[in-house]
Amino acid sequence: MKRRVYKLLSVSKTTGDLSWYVDAFLVTLILLNVAAVILVSMEPIRVKFRMYFLLFEYFSIVVFTIEYLLRIWTANLNPRYQRPIIGNINYALTPLAIFDLLAVLPFFLPFFGMDLRLLRFLRVFRIFRLLKITRYLAALDLINRVIVKKKEEFVVSFILTGFLLIVASTFMYYVENNAQPDKFSSIPETMWWGVITLTSVGYGDVYPITPLGRLLGGIIAIIGIGLFALPAGIFAAGFSNEIAQVKQNSRTCPSCGQAIEKNSDQGSKPGIGRGTNYE
Amino acid sequence: MKRRVYKLLSVSKTTGDLSWYVDAFLVTLILLNVAAVILVSMEPIRVKFRMYFLLFEYFSIVVFTIEYLLRIWTANLNPRYQRPIIGNINYALTPLAIFDLLAVLPFFLPFFGMDLRLLRFLRVFRIFRLLKITRYLAALDLINRVIVKKKEEFVVSFILTGFLLIVASTFMYYVENNAQPDKFSSIPETMWWGVITLTSVGYGDVYPITPLGRLLGGIIAIIGIGLFALPAGIFAAGFSNEIAQVKQNSRTCPSCGQAIEKNSDQGSKPGIGRGTNYE
Amino acid sequence: MKRRVYKLLSVSKTTGDLSWYVDAFLVTLILLNVAAVILVSMEPIRVKFRMYFLLFEYFSIVVFTIEYLLRIWTANLNPRYQRPIIGNINYALTPLAIFDLLAVLPFFLPFFGMDLRLLRFLRVFRIFRLLKITRYLAALDLINRVIVKKKEEFVVSFILTGFLLIVASTFMYYVENNAQPDKFSSIPETMWWGVITLTSVGYGDVYPITPLGRLLGGIIAIIGIGLFALPAGIFAAGFSNEIAQVKQNSRTCPSCGQAIEKNSDQGSKPGIGRGTNYE
Amino acid sequence: MKRRVYKLLSVSKTTGDLSWYVDAFLVTLILLNVAAVILVSMEPIRVKFRMYFLLFEYFSIVVFTIEYLLRIWTANLNPRYQRPIIGNINYALTPLAIFDLLAVLPFFLPFFGMDLRLLRFLRVFRIFRLLKITRYLAALDLINRVIVKKKEEFVVSFILTGFLLIVASTFMYYVENNAQPDKFSSIPETMWWGVITLTSVGYGDVYPITPLGRLLGGIIAIIGIGLFALPAGIFAAGFSNEIAQVKQNSRTCPSCGQAIEKNSDQGSKPGIGRGTNYE
Known part of the structure; x- marks a missing residue:
């Protein structure tokens, strides 16, 4: 079961299998989030479709949170993060995992009693939803190698x-x-x-x-x-x-x-x- | 007859034959149209020579319309667009053929009852007369290959x-x-x-x-x-x-x-x- | 005699001979002219040293005029411009010879009854004194070859x-x-x-x-x-x-x-x- | 003794020996001086920490002056500046030695009765404390070779x-x-x-x-x-x-x-x- 989740979440190499559909779903959701961030920044659109953006926001938060937790949970199936708990923590400290966390964190902070003014600033973190795409963008991997x-x-x-x-x-x-x-x-x-x-x-x-x-x-x-x-x-x-x-x-x-x-x-x-x- | 027209319109490889003169004529007309578009954009010149520009416009429309129709008619002599009618339609959808169409279209739209305000906007399409030159400009072909x-x-x-x-x-x-x-x-x-x-x-x-x-x-x-x-x-x-x-x-x-x-x-x-x- | 003048005026290849000193003198004079053009463009300097600039101007005109006439006269010793008069004329039409002419011409135009307002414009031509240096600047020859x-x-x-x-x-x-x-x-x-x-x-x-x-x-x-x-x-x-x-x-x-x-x-x-x- | 000072001051090739610590100390002091120059340029910081900056300035002047004098004194142990006094003078005229001098000179000028207005201008010379780092920065040596x-x-x-x-x-x-x-x-x-x-x-x-x-x-x-x-x-x-x-x-x-x-x-x-x- 855990191994299956791990396989589903990792980037698929063969087009059309289930893992590929999970990738496609996540990439689409990320791109829609980017589009939402851009559209919400435009006053008239924000005002008119406030409800839809909010619903989409809740939906995204749920999906990305589940994704994040599953990734952390299955991390020690990756040979690099093999050791039971230390491996999971080490994975949680990689840039990609931090992007995943920062993409959802601002939503949960009010539950811990954060100041509202600071929270407004935290919408900046939505940009990390865009950075989540790095996992799937081979071009960025190329930059890395260069x-x-x-x-x-x-x-x-x-x-x-x-x-x-x-x-x-x-x-x-x-x-x-x-x-x-x-x-x-x-x-x-x-x-x-x-x-x-x-x-x-x-x-x-x-x-x-x-x-x-x-x-x-x-x-x-x-x-x-x-x-x-x-x-x-x-x-x-x-x-x-x-x-x-x-x-x-x-x-x-x-x-x-x-x-x-x-x-x-x-x-x-x-x-x-x-x-x-x-x- | 149709084959002859086709040969005349296609870009000549030998300097001095009839097809070459047709090319030279069309290129000259295109360049004069470009010059006209530029000159007409200057207020004092537009006002002073309005009549001449209008006459030149009519003349160009006639020539470019005939050229366009002949190109469409003879398209299926090109091996790539061989099939009788589907070939002609396929040719009509190539960028070069679309440039040819857009270069003359705005002139004929009023006959179909177009709004005048939209028409003023359509003068933008005159720029496609400049793009017609791509057919003759080897340098643009080079860009394409790159x-x-x-x-x-x-x-x-x-x-x-x-x-x-x-x-x-x-x-x-x-x-x-x-x-x-x-x-x-x-x-x-x-x-x-x-x-x-x-x-x-x-x-x-x-x-x-x-x-x-x-x-x-x-x-x-x-x-x-x-x-x-x-x-x-x-x-x-x-x-x-x-x-x-x-x-x-x-x-x-x-x-x-x-x-x-x-x-x-x-x-x-x-x-x-x-x-x-x-x- | 004529051959000697020709040799003196052409760019010397050996440092220290008479032709080299002629080159050095001409290059220095050109650079001083450039400096003068730049300095004269500054109001306070122009006003203060008007007399010196004028004297230097007369001196330069004399030297450059003599140089120009000698170059035209001796041009047909260059194998490329061998033919007696046609060669001299052909040389006079080369860019370098035209620069030489334009560098001195404005000074002589008033004698032919030129309008004063146009003359003020002709001070632009002083810049050709700078362009005279192309003859001696190997770097510009390099550009030419490129x-x-x-x-x-x-x-x-x-x-x-x-x-x-x-x-x-x-x-x-x-x-x-x-x-x-x-x-x-x-x-x-x-x-x-x-x-x-x-x-x-x-x-x-x-x-x-x-x-x-x-x-x-x-x-x-x-x-x-x-x-x-x-x-x-x-x-x-x-x-x-x-x-x-x-x-x-x-x-x-x-x-x-x-x-x-x-x-x-x-x-x-x-x-x-x-x-x-x-x- | 003199030879030992010379060795200590020259750039160390082995990490961890005494000469290396001298280098590290001097580089740190230079970088702190650069930081100080930048911080002092900001009005509120300058006003608030005036005392600390002044103390740091005195300390730096003392160290850099001693460093400069020792470098001059030991210069003739370098084979290039071997001759007793002429060698020392020649060394003092190299760019690096001049940077070292200019980095401390402004401080000592008031003792020679300099105008205060000129002195304010001399704070520019503090920038030479930044240039002292060239001795240790291999990247600048690379530029030189290029x-x-x-x-x-x-x-x-x-x-x-x-x-x-x-x-x-x-x-x-x-x-x-x-x-x-x-x-x-x-x-x-x-x-x-x-x-x-x-x-x-x-x-x-x-x-x-x-x-x-x-x-x-x-x-x-x-x-x-x-x-x-x-x-x-x-x-x-x-x-x-x-x-x-x-x-x-x-x-x-x-x-x-x-x-x-x-x-x-x-x-x-x-x-x-x-x-x-x-x-």
Whole structure:
């Protein structure tokens, strides 16, 4: 019985069996919840269909709560969380399980006597119903693999962007603070300017007006945009690579089209895969 | 006779024959229509040359209508639409044939008793006269081939951008709604902020003002711009590849310059071609 | 004598000979002219040093005029412009010679009775003194080579960007014209919005405000920025390639590091060079 | 004794020895100083904890001064600065030593009778306490190596961007000066527009309004953004390459996965390393 529930809840690999229908039902419910969150945010729709949204909310809470409890209960059938109670707790601390919990928790808090004002804030947590979909979205798994493979690159480039952001914002704060004390009022405030400039978004709500500030801002923009484009470039290269490996079945050298003999599948060898990162 | 018309209307491969002149005439007429649409949109020109534009409009409608009817009539000479009437209907449902129809349709609707206010809106359809040029523009065919070859990449990256857009906008809506209820009034409204920020356009009409909103906005900008640059990067790599294949006649390995023996033309082998996607 | 002048004026390949000093003198004079153009544009400096700028202007005009006349006179010593008078005229029509002419022409026009108001406009032509430096700037020659090698890519991508710009602006004009008749007043006017959005500059002076306009604008931004990044990407790849060829002397395969035997220098073989465009 | 101090101050390679603890202490102190600089910039925090910040400031000054003096004193134990006094002076002129000096100097200037107004400006120098961290941050060393390896590319691309910036700004100044004499008041002023447009930041504080200015601005945006993206692209490629070399231990051809025999380590051969710059 417990094993059967576990099988039903885990992501199905064959289309059309019962577990697949459970997946399809849960994915549909998640997507409908996302749609509901978006629709409820629109005043006229919220007012007009308040009743229906409430009923749907109760229904979702019930389903997601049952799902959550069953997942926790059956967790120790997963070899990774084998030990009776410690395994269940360990599973409950994985990101996916936390998303599942946060998706239903706000509903139950009033029973424990929570302040109503805080509760209004907790509707934010509905967004975790969207994040529940990560379990079923292979594309997000792909992102995960890219991040793992390119960990060093990401760490280095985030250190560099953080360093540049602090240096640029500190300099700019000292230069522009006198001229615009309201906009460059502190270094953390100036970092808003820094991020928006270095990502080249440039809303135009904050910008230097002194000649020195403009000179500094121009230099920062030219140099810094290159640094801030690093994580994006690393991610793009890794992503392109991951997909290429998924698609690649042929055993021909990508350069010269000649068959490569006695070489195990490229896709399964991360070392070689990494070697073809020609970006 | 029917076969002759078919040959005349299809895109000519040899410069200077009659079919080529028909192409040239139609392309010229399309380009003049585009010019007319642009010029008519300018108030002073529209007022001054109203008569000439009207005459040109009538002339274009006549030519494009005849062209459309002839194309439909001769469609079943194309092996793909061989069956007598079903073939013609199938052809009429291809994008190119629909563009041809929409390019002339608005003119004939008044005869069927359409509302005048709706008709004014239908002038939008004139833009389909511009889209008629796709038939003759090889560059657009190239885009098409890139999209087909990189289908998986595009699907995955659009799912990711869509997912990120929804998550980012939902979070931002909850965070900024209180401070700016007019600008972050609903999640769909906030998505406008999301798209403009994540594409790094940053008009500056909507931006977060609360500290938490700015922190969230900054993180979204840094991470998200990388994701939103994915489709662009995939397209650029595929485009560069397609053109390289068109240009490549030599049989040398692009890596080491050695001749590759007994290997059929690389350009004609999409599998290998895809293998050289070093991006 | 004529041959000697020709040698002196052409770009020297050996440091320290007389021709090199002529080059150095001319380059210095050009750079000083650029500095003068920039400084004169600043009101307080222009007023204070009017006399010095005028003297420097006369001196530059004299030198550049003599330089121009000598270049035209000696042009037919260049094998490409060998024929006595036709060669000289042909040389005078090359971009470099036209830059040389436009750099001095405005000064002489008053002698032919030009309107003073037009003359004030002609100060724009001083910028051609800056463009004279192209003769000596190897980096600009490199750009030229990249453009020649990647001609097809540039032509195709500029056709695509032009096509997208027209389609996007026409749609947006029809959608937003009613809501913002002053900003989206005509299709050419809307193209300003189009360029600033598709290049992701996003000044924020023009943006859609209707829901349909924002939906359309968002889609255009996501798709279009990829297309508009094409020329930049092509140029970057070609540029990187050109420099790599200049630097590359080794005869090893860039992929596997093994020496390539019996293969002439890669750098001198544009065909192979083009083959290594892995971008 | 002197040798021992030298060893303690130089960056430790083994975790856990005394020199490592000295490094850890100094890095912590630098990071706390950075935090202090950021926190002090926020009015309420500065007012409330003035005393603590002052005490921490005195403590930091003492430590950093002792550190600086010891580094200068022991500099000639470094083989590069071997000669008794000249070596010490040479070391004192390296960027790292100058950062160390500037990080403490402002504190001591009042003793030499400096104007108080200038002193307030000197708090900018506190930022050099952040720059002291470069000694310990391997990621910054990586940037350095990338810049050295790609020197030619950077020089050429910076010349091109500078050239384009001057030409674009000069043209724009002449075109827009009449219509917006306050915003395009001089060429240096117009360069602010140029940088912000060409980096695609686009704050929206300055933009052309005349039809000719918009046409010119649009062309500059399309062409120029490609050029301004060059340094970023070069840096990204070089960065990606450097990291790949650090990670790469395997001796397989990245193209075809076959082992490469009798070939010394790729990473240590800059020539080959450069050859794999497929960007």
